[in-house]
Amino acid sequence: YVVAQLGLNNVYYYAFDYMLETMFLEPLLLFMLYYYLLKIDADRRNLLNISSQNGDVSASFNTCTNIQSAENCKEFSETIHGDGNFDLRNINNKLVLKSIRIKLHDRDVRILTYIQNTLHMVSTKEEMLFLIKKLNGLVRLKVDSFKKSCEYLNVEYVEANYNISENDPYLAGLVDTDGTIVYNYAGNRIECNLEFENNKYTSKLNLDNVIPHYKPSVAFRESHKSITFKFQSVKGMVFLYDYFMKNRLYSDFKFYRVSKIKRFIEVRDYKNEAKNSTEFKIYSDFILD
Structure with missing residues (x-):
């Protein structure tokens, strides 16, 4: 977006300030995000594995609970549909669901903060099963990897409704x-x-x-x-x-x-x-x- 802005408004020299500001803002935002997540998590567990590349912030959840409401499940499933993925690994010739990842631009750190405040990290297979069951029937785009996740956890896959209803989030x-x-x-x-x-x-x-x-x-x-x-x-x-x-x-x-x-x-x-x-x-x- 900085490049596009420079192209459209090349007579405005302050655009170069925006470019430099963006370059230095990214590491600051990453530091702030990690700092506040540690403050929120009293046990100092690795709530999110954060990395940055080419202006993108990726966050890995070992998985999450506290999504009892259908609305929270919807919001989480929507976010995965972007650049997120179900991280499946072949370990000892067995497919294992290691984590669920969400990837966004660093300007959208607020989305990760919102998810962090709504969902809490878990680490056991039972809790992973809980999450997959909650998402079952909501995943529309990352279907292949979600099906494999269901298979790994012995959950019968439920196809989502592709006709999105009025004012659905x-x-x-x-x-x-x-x-x-x-x-x-x-x-x-x-x-x-x-x-x-x-x-x-x-x-x-x-x-x-x-x-x-x-x-x-x-x-x-x-x-x-x-x-x-x-x-x-x-x-x-x-x-x-x-x-x-x-x-x-x-x-x-x-x-x-x-x-x-x-x-x-x-x-x-x-x-x-x-x-x-x-x-x-x-x-x-x-x-x-």
Whole structure:
């Protein structure tokens, strides 16, 4: 995002400050995250195995409990659907589920903090079994590895419903970990985009009903072997806003972009005003924010 910002606003020299700030902010955030997690965990157990590479923060859970509510299970399963995975190892010719991992950008550390505050670490096979049972029937994209995890724990796999219901938080979880909220200058709109590898699981995903009155456009990109879901109509922006107000994103910068939609609807027509007009200045200031 820093590179893109420099490309769009190369006359603003403070962009270089943003770039340098990002470079030095990452190790600081990692230190702060690890420090606070240790403070929260009174027993000083390794709650999360944290590592950073290319601006990504990955966290490994040996697994978690305290997810008695269905809502907590949903939120956790959504986050895994991003760059997370079920870590299965072949040990002595036997498949073993070692950990469950979540990977995000370092700007989204708040998501890991939220998960930490909701879920607690466990380390036994019995507790791992508890978690897998809770997630069973909710995993839609990381299916192959989840099936193997079920097999390892002798749990009968339950297929999830791929028709996502109205205002289900599942979409918010996908956007948190794998989606984008962007301003489209040519279309003069704020939109929400998702892109996944095209396979037999992602192709079954139906997001038509999750945001009332707003269906995404679905397309296949042969060059990337991917499938895209795009909420990108001007009329649908208000419905996008309403959905994310009910299902708050834990990625602060994405939620900030969503929160600006209502104000954007008020000023978007100023784009066509004279360049030296007050209205165009209001529009320009809004876009540069």
